[in-house]
Amino acid sequence: MARATSSVGTSLICLLSLLLFLHRCPSCGALERERTLAMIKPDGLSGNYSQKIKEVILQSGFDIVQEAVVRLDAERASVFYAEHSERSFFESLVKYMTSGPVLAMVLERPDAISHWRTLIGPTDARKAKTSHPNSIRAMCGLDSEKNCVHGSDSPQSAAREISFFFGDVKSVTVEHDEL
DSSP, X not given: OHHXXXXXXXXXXXXXXXXXXXXXXXXXXXXXXXXXXXXXXXXXXXXXXXXXXXXXXXXXXXXXXXXXXXXXXXXXXXXXXXXXXXXXXXXXXXXXXXXXXEEEEEEEETTHHHHHHHHHOOSSHHHHHHHOTXXXXXXXXXXXXXXSEEEOOSHHHHHHHHHHHHSSOSOSEEXXXXX
């Protein structure tokens, strides 16, 4: 009898733990979800990679919270990439980013920024094809400029970039229950 009671007690504890995990109880720490900006660049859209990229995103545990197809003009592209304004490739980058529409998405999951950066691979798509052959940039990128996708590199960049495309959305780090 004691053995049956112990087994039932253990089963209840396991069941409660599973329910708390699935329900994402705030006190268990599993709630911390982060948001990042993902952007499919003009070459990704014109090459018809959007659906495949979105499938990879969803299969990797991300939620796509918001998305919008946007056509950047030179002024907006310059503002978005202002941190690169002193670099030699800046004018070429602005020209490329205004060559067609982009698909901007807000992605969410725990550690979204680092997971998205890992998933997209190195900036130079040529290197990605060798060092990270399963990355998104290896799949559809051409070089370090035409690399198919963009990803925020920090929580501060994610907040700024999400705001750039979508206005003042919820905090970059949110709890699931808030949605």
